[in-house]
Amino acid sequence: MSLKDKRILVGITGGIAAYKIATFIRLLKKQGADVRCMMTPASSDFITPLTVATLSENPVGIDFYNSKTGEWTNHVEWALWADVMIFAPVTANSLAKMAHGFTDNFLLATYLSAKCPVFIAPAMDLDMYAHPTTKNNLAIVEGFGHTIIPAESGFLASGLSGEGRMAEPETLLEVLENHFAKDDRFVGQTILITAGPTYEAIDPVRFIGNHSSGKMGFALAEAAAKKGANVILIFGPTHCKTNHKNIQLLAVQSAEEMLQAVQNNWKNATLGIFAAAVADYRPEMVANQKIKKSAEDLMIQLIKNPDILTWAASTKTSHQRVVGFALETQNGLEYAKDKLIRKQLDAIVLNEMGESGVGFGVDTNAVSLIDKNNNIRSFELQSKVDLAFALLDALFEK
Ligand code: CTP
Numbered sequence: 001m002s003l004k005d006k007r008i009l010v011g012i013t014g015g016i017a018a019y020k021i022a023t024f025i026r027l028l029k030k031q032g033a034d035v036r037c038m039m040t041p042a043s044s045d046f047i048t049p050l051t052v053a054t055l056s057e058n059p060v061g062i063d064f065y066n067s068k069t070g071e072w073t074n075h076v077e078w079a080l081w082a083d084v085m086i087f088a089p090v091t092a093n094s095l096a097k098m099a100h101g102f103t104d105n106f107l108l109a110t111y112l113s114a115k116c117p118v119f120i121a122p123a124m125d126l127d128m129y130a131h132p133t134t135k136n137n138l139a140i141v142e143g144f145g146h147t148i149i150p151a152e153s154g155f156l157a158s159g160l161s162g163e164g165r166m167a168e169p170e171t172l173l174e175v176l177e178n179h180f181a182k183d184d185r186f187v188g189q190t191i192l193i194t195a196g197p198t199y200e201a202i203d204p205v206r207f208i209g210n211h212s213s214g215k216m217g218f219a220l221a222e223a224a225a226k227k228g229a230n231v232i233l234i235f236g237p238t239h240c241k242t243n244h245k246n247i248q249l250l251a252v253q254s255a256e257e258m259l260q261a262v263q264n265n266w267k268n269a270t271l272g273i274f275a276a277a278v279a280d281y282r283p284e285m286v287a288n289q290k291i292k293k294s295a296e297d298l299m300i301q302l303i304k305n306p307d308i309l310t311w312a313a314s315t316k317t318s319h320q321r322v323v324g325f326a327l328e329t330q331n332g333l334e335y336a337k338d339k340l341i342r343k344q345l346d347a348i349v350l351n352e353m354g355e356s357g358v359g360f361g362v363d364t365n366a367v368s369l370i371d372k373n374n375n376i377r378s379f380e381l382q383s384k385v386d387l388a389f390a391l392l393d394a395l396f397e398k
Pocket residue numbers: 194255274275276277278279280305306307308309310323324325326327339
């Protein structure tokens with residue numbers, strides 16, 4: 001799910017944070033969004049209309065009337081064009097005008113003609129942001145149904161430090177992604193996801209692990225969160241990161257720790273997706289000190305790890321569903337179906353190693369989803385991010 005072909009109307013007002021809008025426009029364009037920008041005359045002191053027009057690949061709306069061409073720019077048409085409007089940065093002055101219906105420039109007139117959802121990212125000095133009139137004006141525009149993207153704390157252009165910095169371009173992007181990804185079927189759901197490998201200690205410095213990157217599990221967590229679910233993400237050692245506010249992160253190392261985290265959280269979940277590559281065995285004894293090399297051979301006795309997926313499936317209640325993953329190198333369909341039945345799953349995602357672009361470490365994947373009624377859906381090779389959205393859609397299809 002991306003912002004591809006979404007029509008985003010960006011309104012830039014005259015604050016120093018306007019320079020960050022260049023990055024924001026780039027991020028939108030990278031996702032394939034159709035971007036148009038409007039600027040207040042004052043904002044062109046902070047970022048040039050040429051920069052904005054070049055990055056957005058569209059003419060910029062500043063004035064009602066173009067004295068060179070004699071053309072009138074129709075603010076109503078601009079407003080109707082947009083799927084969403086996002087105003088960033090919004091100064092105290094522009095905010096006050098938006099709250100009270102002033103239309104003394106093109107941006108404000110277009111804002112007043114909006115029928116689409118509106119997002120407002122204020123940016124100003126900390127005392128202006130804390131002033132009761134700003135708070136009132138924010139409450140007023142919020143009352144119109146607009147979404148405020150709160151200012152953040154940090155270093156300000158005045159040299160002071162405090163709340164008032166415009167949210168970062170990445171945050172603005174995430175807010176829009178969440179808006180478009182929001183899916184009513186996911187609101188109110190709690191989805192527990194396991195991801196990444198587990199590391200089974202041999203001694204204080206060594207472990208048995210595997211090449212799982214955690215990318216598929218993290219992509220599922222982010223997609224579910226963007227769709228509006230609460231996500232509990234339990235993950236083994238990985239370089240993947242997420243800071244989505246709907247995702248509760250629980251980092252673990254070993255299979256036993258992962259099982260414990262799952263057991264602590266399972267009762268709150270409506271769906272469990274077990275994407276972790278859990279080590280099937282662990283050393284029976286963990287040496288207290290680093291094992292020194294002495295003998296020619298070293299035997300490490302392994303014992304079976306608990307099967308986390310099987311535990312969840314065997315304890316699930318009627319309002320819970322359990323989805324497993326199967327990574328197979330041969331007879332994929334047969335083995336996956338066998339796991340589905342043996343572990344009493346609602347569905348299983350089959351990864352067939354060996355196909356190019358599929359499996360550990362890579363950013364793409366191709367899988368089959370098999371449900372307990374033996375329906376099989378194939379998902380062609382695509383990014384793990386897109387695949388995550390597609391799999392979740394399939395799991396929530398009526
Ligand atoms: N899994 C788990 N806990 C384990 C082992 C596996 O939760 N100790 C979960 C994985 O997260 C995945 C599924 O089980 O969802 C895949 O398990 P796999 O190890 O392939 O299944 P096995 O039944 O152990 O079969 P195999 O003989 O192929 O290892």
